[in-house]
Amino acid sequence: MQPFNIRPDQLAEEMYDYSRKLGKGVENLLNAEKIDTGVTPKVEVYREDKLRLYRYESPADVVQSSVPTLIVYALVNRPYMTDIQENRSTVRNLLAAGQDVYLIDWGYPDEADRAMTMDDYINGYLNRCVDVIRKRHKLDKINILGICQGGAFSLCYTSLHPDKVKNLITMVTPVDFQTPDNMLSAWVQQMDVDLLIDTLGNVPGELLNWTFLSLKPFSLTGQKYLSMVDVLEDEDKLKNFLRMEKWIFDSPDQAGETFRQFVKDFYQKNGFLEGGVTIGDRPVDLRNVTCPVLNIYAEQDHLVPPDSSRALRNLTGSKDYTELSFPGGHIGIYVSGKAQKQVPPAIGKWLDERS
Amino acid sequence: MSESAFWNEDWMKTQQKYWETWTDMSRQAMGMKQPVKSPLESAMEHWWQGLSPGANDMTRDFMNKMMEQTQSYFRMAEGYYKNAGHSNDWMDTANRTVADLQKLFSGNMEGIFGNTESAGDDALHKMMAFWEMPMDNWQRMISSLSLMPGDLLRNMPHTGDLDRFLSAPGLGYTREEERQYKQLTQRVVEYQRCLGEYMGFFSNLGMLSANRLKEKIDALIDEGNQVDSARGLYDLWVGSSEEVYGEQVMTPEYAKIHGRLVNSLMALKHKLGQLVDEALGGMNMPTRRELRTLQDRLQESRRESKAMHAEIELLKEQMIELRSLATNKQQTAPTKRSSTPKKKAVAKKKAAAKKN
Numbered sequence: 001m002q003p004f005n006i007r008p009d010q011l012a013e014e015m016y017d018y019s020r021k022l023g024k025g026v027e028n029l030l031n032a033e034k035i036d037t038g039v040t041p042k043v044e045v046y047r048e049d050k051l052r053l054y055r056y057e058s059p060a061d062v063v064q065s066s067v068p069t070l071i072v073y074a075l076v077n078r079p080y081m082t083d084i085q086e087n088r089s090t091v092r093n094l095l096a097a098g099q100d101v102y103l104i105d106w107g108y109p110d111e112a113d114r115a116m117t118m119d120d121y122i123n124g125y126l127n128r129c130v131d132v133i134r135k136r137h138k139l140d141k142i143n144i145l146g147i148c149q150g151g152a153f154s155l156c157y158t159s160l161h162p163d164k165v166k167n168l169i170t171m172v173t174p175v176d177f178q179t180p181d182n183m184l185s186a187w188v189q190q191m192d193v194d195l196l197i198d199t200l201g202n203v204p205g206e207l208l209n210w211t212f213l214s215l216k217p218f219s220l221t222g223q224k225y226l227s228m229v230d231v232l233e234d235e236d237k238l239k240n241f242l243r244m245e246k247w248i249f250d251s252p253d254q255a256g257e258t259f260r261q262f263v264k265d266f267y268q269k270n271g272f273l274e275g276g277v278t279i280g281d282r283p284v285d286l287r288n289v290t291c292p293v294l295n296i297y298a299e300q301d302h303l304v305p306p307d308s309s310r311a312l313r314n315l316t317g318s319k320d321y322t323e324l325s326f327p328g329g330h331i332g333i334y335v336s337g338k339a340q341k342q343v344p345p346a347i348g349k350w351l352d353e354r355s
Numbered sequence: 356m357s358e359s360a361f362w363n364e365d366w367m368k369t370q371q372k373y374w375e376t377w378t379d380m381s382r383q384a385m386g387m388k389q390p391v392k393s394p395l396e397s398a399m400e401h402w403w404q405g406l407s408p409g410a411n412d413m414t415r416d417f418m419n420k421m422m423e424q425t426q427s428y429f430r431m432a433e434g435y436y437k438n439a440g441h442s443n444d445w446m447d448t449a450n451r452t453v454a455d456l457q458k459l460f461s462g463n464m465e466g467i468f469g470n471t472e473s474a475g476d477d478a479l480h481k482m483m484a485f486w487e488m489p490m491d492n493w494q495r496m497i498s499s500l501s502l503m504p505g506d507l508l509r510n511m512p513h514t515g516d517l518d519r520f521l522s523a524p525g526l527g528y529t530r531e532e533e534r535q536y537k538q539l540t541q542r543v544v545e546y547q548r549c550l551g552e553y554m555g556f557f558s559n560l561g562m563l564s565a566n567r568l569k570e571k572i573d574a575l576i577d578e579g580n581q582v583d584s585a586r587g588l589y590d591l592w593v594g595s596s597e598e599v600y601g602e603q604v605m606t607p608e609y610a611k612i613h614g615r616l617v618n619s620l621m622a623l624k625h626k627l628g629q630l631v632d633e634a635l636g637g638m639n640m641p642t643r644r645e646l647r648t649l650q651d652r653l654q655e656s657r658r659e660s661k662a663m664h665a666e667i668e669l670l671k672e673q674m675i676e677l678r679s680l681a682t683n684k685q686q687t688a689p690t691k692r693s694s695t696p697k698k699k700a701v702a703k704k705k706a707a708a709k710k711n
Contacts, residue, residue, distance in 0.1 A: 003572045003575040003580075005582070005583045006584060010584070011584075014432075014586065015432060015585070018428070026418065111650070115655075116654065120658065124658070186604075187604075190613065190614025190618075191618065192618045196621050199624045214604075218593045219593065225420045226586075
């Protein structure tokens with residue numbers, strides 16, 4: 001059998017069809033209204049500098065858990081990924097599962113925030129947000145759900161403040177930063193991070209975008225746009241795509257000193273495994289994490305390989321450790337239809353069993 | 356679909372041109388006539404250039420990316436089509452397409468980057484531009500970090516005896532200034548060297564991808580599968596490129612090349628920053644260095660201030676608790692006193708009852 005069966009008339013028809021879709025789709029694109037993100041109603045309950053702490057409004061017919069859950073998102077990209085649209089919202093589905101959900105929005109650091117350290121973020125902002133929630137609910141401990149880098153922050157926080165965390169959930173969280181399949185890690189090993197931060201101050205979002213897109217340049221900066229032609233005619237699908245596009249390129253700069261410590265301590269020194277991470281004046285030791293832990297990872301994660309997350313298994317001091325694998329990627333775990341059905345309900349059930 | 360101007364006129368003209376183009380190409384495939392130079396792309400570009408001023412920034416950005424990919428897609432179809440003109444044997448066509456790619460990638464990538472005008476004539480040659488994507492992304496990122504366009508540094512001369520000249524010590528009263536500028540130029544040279552190394556790495560990957568494409572085509576034959584569209588061919592090419600890229604960028608060699616590229620750029624920018632600071636200082640204006648010192652001190656003060664604020668809040672809470680305890684004591688004390696006689700009275704009553 002011949003490998004190709006492309007007749008000239010077929011090829012011409014295909015090109016014409018593509019052009020027709022593109023032409024029609026462009027009109028939808030030009031008419032596209034402002035893209036909304038962060039769809040679930042929420043109330044700001046605390047603010048400090050650029051940080052905002054939100055509490056999401058629960059549906060009236062759902063009985064809320066008495067222990068609230070604080071979502072700690074990464075400093076990279078924006079937290080509205082967890083609530084990107086009505087039918088793709090981890091937050092909404094957590095609420096539906098009976099959880100009382102809070103979320104930290106770190107804001108957009110600028111040059112004046114360059115000197116912010118991990119200590120400022122973890123023992124400062126994060127700790128104060130936890131205290132605000134504890135006080136509001138008159139509780140000693142609350143639940144924390146850390147996502148990606150926010151998961152690493154949550155592990156550090158729980159290790160340093162175990163008396164304030166009832167249950168810890170980590171989602172697509174890097175723990176072993178030097179697994180053989182970790183492309184990001186391979187790249188930063190030879191980078192002079194001190195020179196980078198001393199030169200740039202903050203790390204520009206553009207540099208991070210370039211790095212992430214460079215993981216799969218042909219798919220992420222090329223093929224994806226070609227595939228879009230097939231959905232340009234569908235206004236809803238187009239909007240979904242544009243929402244994701246907005247999120248991907250909505251990259252806050254990273255506070256320089258925090259980036260310096262994060263890359264050096266974790267990517268270059270693999271601090272969770274090797275030790276040596278100090279935040280403020282206290283060492284981070286995952287054996288101090290004794291609360292129940294639910295570790296969720298994505299099987300096709302190209303940013304945080306599954307082995308990187310699974311490394312948590314033998315590191316904590318928890319006697320109640322659970323893993324949940326999801327058959328998808330780093331982003332799909334929040335936005336795919338399958339994830340919506342599986343992940344938040346599983347989190348809700350796991351938390352209910354421990355509340 | 357509304358009757359907008361672009362749909363009625365420009366778009367229909369574009370479509371007409373497509374059909375004419377494909378007719379030309381079909382003729383050429385049958386050995387009848389040469390097609391016009393890159394007609395699909397120029398028609399598409401012409402159409403989008405007319406339309407883009409009316410689009411908002413996000414739409415324009417999105418469509419620009421889409422148009423870039425459309426060009427790659429069309430180039431692939433065009434390149435394939437041209438090869439189909441030489442033979443009716445599809446296997447032969449596939450082999451020719453892969454062989455052309457291999458030939459192109461065996462050339463010097465730097466030469467192609469530097470001579471895009473002449474390269475632009477050949478559809479397959481342009482198809483290779485697909486492999487410029489990682490480089491292109493880098494250039495865009497550099498441009499966003501600098502006042503200079505990303506490719507400015509690439510085109511500066513950086514070979515020959517420049518190194519020797521730059522290594523010569525400065526002389527006289529302006530010695531220090533001369534040294535600073537020589538250091539800057541040395542860093543430009545170093546960055547260019549690292550950029551060349553980076554580009555060279557991708558040039559090799561292009562060749563490997565062409566080979567991988569051939570392997571995938573062979574696998575199709577073994578599996579009894581077929582590609583029946585230009586899009587299928589494009590996807591096969593993307594898959595081959597991504598696979599090879601993924602393998603190669605995980606090598607220690609690439610980590611070093613990548614590290615050297617980023618480090619050399621940062622070293623250059625760092626030096627530039629120092630020179631800018633010196634110029635600003637000379638004009639009695641605040642420098643970046645001073646600003647950063649202030650930022651560090653301010654952050655330290657903020658830390659202390661927040662810690663003190665937290666302590667004050669804690670003390671306030673403790674005060675409130677203490678006050679509340681004291682108030683409770685005061686309130687409960689008379690109650691106890693008043694209860695004592697009652698107890699005594701009850702005891703007396705009980706004793707009286709026993710006696711009785």
